Amino acid sequence: MQPLAGQDLLHTQPHPMHWLATATAISAVIAVSSLVQPPSATATAASASSVKDAPVAAAAPDPGRVTFPVNCGPNRLDVVRKVSGDLDGAGGIQTVAVVRCHSGAGTPPSGVYVLAQPSDPKAAPRIVATLLAPAQRLSVQDIDLEGRVVSATVQGYSSPDVPRYMPDVHKTVKWQWQGGKFVQSELPADTATEGA
Structure with missing residues (x-):
């Protein structure tokens, strides 16, 4: 109802x-x-x-925040290549930076530096090793990191008489952390000869 x-x-x-x-x-x-x-x-x-x-992985040191010991006069300094990894096996991340003075023509000599980040993340990275100084008058064409071995293909000149636009020395250089320092090894220089 x-x-x-x-x-x-x-x-x-x-x-x-x-x-x-x-x-x-x-x-x-x-x-x-x-x-x-x-x-x-x-x-x-x-x-x-x-x-x-869990600990946060540290970022690789930024070469853009470093003052390198290279005098370029009125030209700027360019970071042309970089690789990062744990180079010494201690668990931190380092950066290998290839720098050279800016040039409109030619290939200025390169400097190769290892950078580490201080414990203060706001602090600028510091240079902990020089693998190749610009005074050695070699230009880095390529750089690679395989495991903890840094390798670079470089070119240069066998004498002051060689034209600056035609480097005649080409070699591969390697650096590896051993016994508390970077140890360099290289393949024999391949020097071009006339008629070759």
């Missing part, structure tokens, strides 16, 4: 006791669900905590 318009049924009206019972039931469900979690939820929480506590 349907109620007449305007007539209320007693059991369809909400009472404060109904609201109290509903709130109690919902609270019980929430309490039980917070105590009973699937195993994956605990593992995920532990993993997130481990990731949060």
